[in-house]
Structures are given as structure tokens and as C-alpha cells.
Amino acid sequence: MTQFDRNGSCCCCSTAVEPNRRGFTGSLIAWLLGVVALIPGIGSGLAAMLSPLASKSRGGLRVRLTSLDNLPADGTPRKFPVVAEKINAWTTSREPVGAVYLRKTGDHQVEALHVVCPHAGCSVEYKPAEGGRKAQFFCPCHLANFSLSGKRLDAVSPSPRDMDSLEVEIAENGDVWVVFQNFQLGIASKTPMA
Ligand code: FES
Incomplete structure (x- = not known):
């Protein structure tokens, strides 16, 4: 079972959700979802709309997967699980939603490929x-x-x-962030899942 440290990072791979999805925003959303869940017919719809998992279909889920120091300098790829925060009406949980290969292609350059x-x-x-x-x-x-x-x-x-390549951002402190999303299978064009 995946465990997380106090900073919300995965103990084995440093996977973490975007900080601004934790803390105040997470609490506010959980509170809002709890309130609207009490309104028949509205609660479940709004919960799906605000959930980070649902937001995958609108441009991807931005996650920190590791730091530059954890990637082999010789360009050997490493596989990282992607864990997302899922908010229900009253609880917040973390669930694996996929995995990504990361590969260093320069001192400050990383390529990301979806494993699927x-x-x-x-x-x-x-x-x-x-x-x-x-x-x-x-x-x-x-x-x-x-x-x-x-x-x-x-x-x-x-x-x-x-x-399928994924967008990579490298922070000043060397953290490697990826915009994770799934794409349609069996077709020639790289089309995000609806
Ligand atoms: S699923 Fe990979 S080659 Fe068919």
C-alpha cells in the first residue's frame, strides 16, 4: 500500500499531488462537497465536477513525480506511478491513476512518456x-x-x-512535474480521453 510522508509525498517515489490541491483548497472543496451533497440531485454532479480525477478530462492532472537527482544521468528511463487525490462528499483519498516513464535527456531536461x-x-x-x-x-x-x-x-x-508524450515542467529546486492525462487507444492521432 502506498504511504505518504507529512508533505504528501509518496515514501518510495516522491509522487505528490500539486500542493495547491492540498491544504486550504482541499479542505474548502471537501466542505463544499459535503454541503452540496445534502441537496438531492445536485451533490453527486458537483462532486464529479470538482474532483481532481474528473479534471483529467480538462487538460490533465499536474503531479510532482520525483526530482532530477532521482533520474539516472545516462538516460535510462524510470517508471513512476501517478497518484491522484480523490474527494468524495466527506473524505479525501489517494488512488493510483496511471504511470509514466521519465528519462533524463540533458542536465535540466526530462522526457515523459505514458506507459500505456x-x-x-x-x-x-x-x-x-x-x-x-x-x-x-x-x-x-x-x-x-x-x-x-x-x-x-x-x-x-x-x-x-x-x-504518448506528456508535458514536463522542472521547478527551480529540481522537482519534476508532469501533466498527466490519458489518450484514446487504437487511433493514429493523439487525442485526449473525453
Ligand atoms: S497493446 Fe501494445 S501492441 Fe497491442
């Missing part, structure tokens, strides 16, 4: 270099291969598009 294969939604795996073959990503379901930057490597790939 764009073909049919399996989890893409990292395959280290072996016997002259470069390190790459690999989807075990229908054998799609991707480069470390997420490009399709097969002449005819089962995947209709490259792996």
Missing part, C-alpha cells in the same frame, strides 16, 4: 540493451517496439502511433 501502449492499452515495458540491440520499450501484447523517445521501431507496427 496506444494500440490497445497494455503496459509498455522497458528492455535494457542486449547483444548489440539498443535499449528500447516493448509492448508484450502484440509485440510493438518503441525507441526510448517513444518512436515506433517496427516497419509495420501494431501501434497506430508513437508512445
